[in-house]
Amino acid sequence: MPWLIELxxxxxxxxxIFTFLAxxxxxxxxxxxxxxxxxxxxxxxxxxxxxxxxxxxxxxTVKLLQKEHITPRHADxxxxxxxxxxxxxxxxxxxxVIPFGKLGDRVLVVRDINxxxxxxxxxxxxxxxxxxxxxxxxxxxxxxxxxxxxxxxxISYEIPLALGILWAAMVAGTLSTVGIVDAQVRQGxxxxxxxxxxxxxxxxxxxxxxxxxxxxxxxxxVNRVPFDLPEAESELVAGYFAEYTGMRFALFQLGExxxxxxxxxxATIMFFGGWTEPHLQPYMWxxxxxxxxxxAAVILTTGLRQTLLVRPILMLAGLGLLxxxxxxxxxxxxxxxxxxxxxxxxxxxxxxVFFLMWMRWTYPRLRLDQLLTLxxxxxxxxxxxxxxxxxxxxxxxxx
Amino acid sequence: MPKVLLDWFYVAVFxxxxxxxxxxxxxxVWLLAPRADLPQKTITYESGVIPFGQAWAQFNVRYYLFAxxxxxxxxxxxxxxxxxxxxxxxxxxxxxxxxxxxxxxxVGLAYAWRKGALEWV
Numbered sequence: 001m002p003w004l005i006e007l008x009x010x011x012x013x014x015x016x017i018f019t020f021l022a023x024x025x026x027x028x029x030x031x032x033x034x035x036x037x038x039x040x041x042x043x044x045x046x047x048x049x050x051x052x053x054x055x056x057x058x059x060x061t062v063k064l065l066q067k068e069h070i071t072p073r074h075a076d077x078x079x080x081x082x083x084x085x086x087x088x089x090x091x092x093x094x095x096x097v098i099p100f101g102k103l104g105d106r107v108l109v110v111r112d113i114n115x116x117x118x119x120x121x122x123x124x125x126x127x128x129x130x131x132x133x134x135x136x137x138x139x140x141x142x143x144x145x146x147x148x149x150x151x152x153x154x155i156s157y158e159i160p161l162a163l164g165i166l167w168a169a170m171v172a173g174t175l176s177t178v179g180i181v182d183a184q185v186r187q188g189x190x191x192x193x194x195x196x197x198x199x200x201x202x203x204x205x206x207x208x209x210x211x212x213x214x215x216x217x218x219x220x221x222v223n224r225v226p227f228d229l230p231e232a233e234s235e236l237v238a239g240y241f242a243e244y245t246g247m248r249f250a251l252f253q254l255g256e257x258x259x260x261x262x263x264x265x266x267a268t269i270m271f272f273g274g275w276t277e278p279h280l281q282p283y284m285w286x287x288x289x290x291x292x293x294x295x296a297a298v299i300l301t302t303g304l305r306q307t308l309l310v311r312p313i314l315m316l317a318g319l320g321l322l323x324x325x326x327x328x329x330x331x332x333x334x335x336x337x338x339x340x341x342x343x344x345x346x347x348x349x350x351x352x353v354f355f356l357m358w359m360r361w362t363y364p365r366l367r368l369d370q371l372l373t374l375x376x377x378x379x380x381x382x383x384x385x386x387x388x389x390x391x392x393x394x395x396x397x398x399x
Numbered sequence: 400m401p402k403v404l405l406d407w408f409y410v411a412v413f414x415x416x417x418x419x420x421x422x423x424x425x426x427x428v429w430l431l432a433p434r435a436d437l438p439q440k441t442i443t444y445e446s447g448v449i450p451f452g453q454a455w456a457q458f459n460v461r462y463y464l465f466a467x468x469x470x471x472x473x474x475x476x477x478x479x480x481x482x483x484x485x486x487x488x489x490x491x492x493x494x495x496x497x498x499x500x501x502x503x504x505x506v507g508l509a510y511a512w513r514k515g516a517l518e519w520v
Contacts, residue, residue, distance in 0.1 A: 010409045014416035065424065068432045073441040074453060085421045092417040096410055110413075113406045118480055136455075140443050144454045152462045155469040162476040170483035242444055246432065247424045254421075369519035372465055376517045380472070381508065387479075388501055394487065395494040 013110050017095050021258040025091075026250075027057040029257040033357055039312045040361040067246030072138060075243065079137035084244065084251035086130030091258030093123045097177045098265045101275040101342035107178050108342065116177035117165045120266055121158075124221060127259055128154040131223075131230065134252070135240035146239025149368060150223065150230035156375035157220040157227075163383030164214025167191075167206075167390060168270035177266075181274035190273040206390045211271040213383045215352075218263040220371070222256065224356050226363040227371060264352035265345075272348050275341035282331045288324035292317040464516040468508075475504055 031046065031054065038045025046053030071077050097116040099109035113119050128150055135147020168191050169175050172183035184190055192211045193204060220227035231239030241252045268274060296317045299310055330338030366374065443450045460466075478500070486493045511517060 006405060006408065007412065010412035011416055013409075014413045015420065017413075018417060018420045065427055066431050066433075067428070068434055069425070069428060070440055072443045074443055085418060088421040089414060089417040092420075093410065093413055096413055111406045111409045113410075114403070115480075119410075138443075139454045141445065141450075141454045144458070148458070148460060152465070155462070155466050159469070159472045159476055162473075162479075166476065166479050166483045169480070170486065173484060173487050175480065175484055237444070237446070247428045250424070251421055368462075372462060372517070372519065376465065376468070377512070381505070384501060384505060388498065391486065391494050391497065395491055 014092070017110065018092055021092060021095065021261075022254060025257040025261040026254040027061065029261065029353070030057045030060075030253065032353070033360075036312070036354065036357045037361060040358070061250065064246050064250045069248060070243075070245045072140065072243050074139040076137040076139065079133050080243075081248075083130045083134035083137060084241075084248045084255070086133065087127050087255030088251045088258070090123055090126040090130060091255040091262060093126070094120055094259065094262035095265075096123075098262065099178050099181065099269065099274060099345075101340065101345050103341075109178060112176055112178045115175045117169060117175050117180070117266065117270065120177075120262070121162055121165055124161075124259065124262065125154060125158060127255060130255065131240050134244070135230075138240075138243040140243050142236040142238070142242045143240050146230040146232075146236050146242070150240060152368065152372065153220055153223070153227060153230065156372055157217040157379075160213050160375060160379035160383050161217035161221055163380070163387060164210055164217060165270065167210035167214075167383075167387055170387065170390060171394070177269050177274075180270055181276065184273050185276055190271060190278075192271040203393065206386060206393070207271070209382065209386045210390075211267070213379055213386070214271065215267060216379060217375075218267060219356060219359065220375070222260045222263050222356075224260065225360040226366050228360075228365060229368060229371065232365060260356060261349065261353060264349045264356070267352055268345065268348040272352075274348075275345040277337060277339065277341070277344055280327075280331070282328050285324045285328035285331065289321055289328065292320040292324065296321070461519065468511050468516060471507065472504070475500075 034056070035045040035053070046056035049055045049059050071080055096110045097113050097119055099107050099112070101108045131150045132147045135143045135145075135150065138144070168180055171187075171191055172180040174180060174183065180191075190207075192207050223230050229239075230236075231241070233239075236242065241249060244252060296314060298304070299314060299317075304310055327338055443454070445451070479497070482493065482497050486497065
């Protein structure tokens with residue numbers, strides 16, 4: 001009975017991916033968020049539970065499991081209860097099309113759906129339905145405003161997001177996530193730096209523009225600062241989930257972080273080569289090593305040593321040092337794949353997540369009208385023109 | 400099963416299993432968490448004040464003009480997807496055709512902009 005085997009496989013994969021989301025995206029994500037926020041604000045962040053506070057979010061989850069669910073008296077109980085589940089399930093469905101790496105000839109992906117990135121965009125916007133449902137059904141003014149703001153964000157940033165996806169699909173000639181990564185291998189460059197065909201370095205701005213459009217829209221789509229108006233804590237308390245308690249609140253968090261990691265994963269796939277290894281000359285890796293050494297030396301020999309921020313930067317420099325040395329010797333030895341592809345995918349994804357968390361403490365929140373202006377008067381025309389220009393270049397010089 | 404059908408079969412299974420796994424912690428809470436009926440607890444939160452009226456009142460959604468423009472562009476983006484996939488095989492004709500389509504839309508955007516639909520009212 002082949003369908004029974006497929007069914008069991010699907011159930012197993014769903015459980016694995018959900019657990020991955022709960023552990024890596026939600027628990028590790030929240031921990032990283034707090035730790036990185038702490039570092040940036042020159043404090044330590046969680047540090048008491050587990051080594052370096054690593055088990056803090058586990059303890060928080062156990063605590064949340066024992067908290068009572070409160071449904072406000074005036075809320076629409078049915079929609080109020082369903083909303084967090086919608087958000088969590090939408091985040092899970094995103095991950096069906098995301099390839100994690102390659103094992104021999106097998107790509108580690110749940111299903112390589114032929115309209116992969118379109119499917120992803122569709123599932124990502126399902127989250128907004130849950131958010132609006134939660135905001136409206138709470139019958140709370142803060143929550144309602146949060147839900148409405150979320151709706152405005154969705155109608156504005158859906159299109160720049162789609163334009164970024166379209167750009168990658170156009171250059172790759174496919175909508176499948178695996179196909180897009182393969183196209184980057186075939187064309188010999190990540191799409192971020194893609195130079196459409198033989199126009200050389202003049203092609204550089206297209207890829208950068210497209211990836212910036214996508215990343216900006218993705219940040220807005222997952223409600224991260226500077227686009228966190230739906231949950232602006234200084235204006236709306238917690239926005240659309242102000243009324244949620246205990247595990248239902250945790251489900252919203254799971255959905256949100258799952259979505260954020262999902263966006264980072266798709267950006268990795270479309271613009272940063274997915275699971276593939278960057279192919280640099282050995283001496284380039286040595287330059288990276290040198291750079292890390294210089295950073296570490298400057299920190300250790302100057303007054304910077306005394307600042308709190310120094311630890312994470314030193315850690316990053318150490319990681320870069322190790323990585324570049326391994327890559328240097330690996331490429332020197334003529335290995336075609338030095339480190340496992342899964343590791344590269346996760347590294348790129350986490351780098352993007354780190355970037356998002358960094359941005360949180362760098363930019364102030366936009367005003368609602370600024371948010372709409374940025375999307376409609378800047379990103380949309382830019383994205384369309386970029387699409388047209390790339391199309392022109394590909395038509396004239398492509399093939 | 401053909402591959403396409405199998406793909407969506409997986410998506411369906413993911414949706415069902417995901418729902419179950421999302422509901423599971425809620426069931427655990429139902430079993431574990433204490434419950435106490437206090438009337439004050441279910442009052443809508445409004446920064447500690449007794450809430451004034453309901454949130455479901457008439458509300459001016461000020462960005463409705465954007466929402467109208469959004470419908471146009473969202474549909475347009477859907478048209479662009481198939482074009483983006485095959486345009487390399489179709490060559491110059493497909494590009495020229497899409498150029499026209501996009502130019503019409505850009506003119507539309509410029510019109511909406513000029514008319515003030517993209518202004519915060």
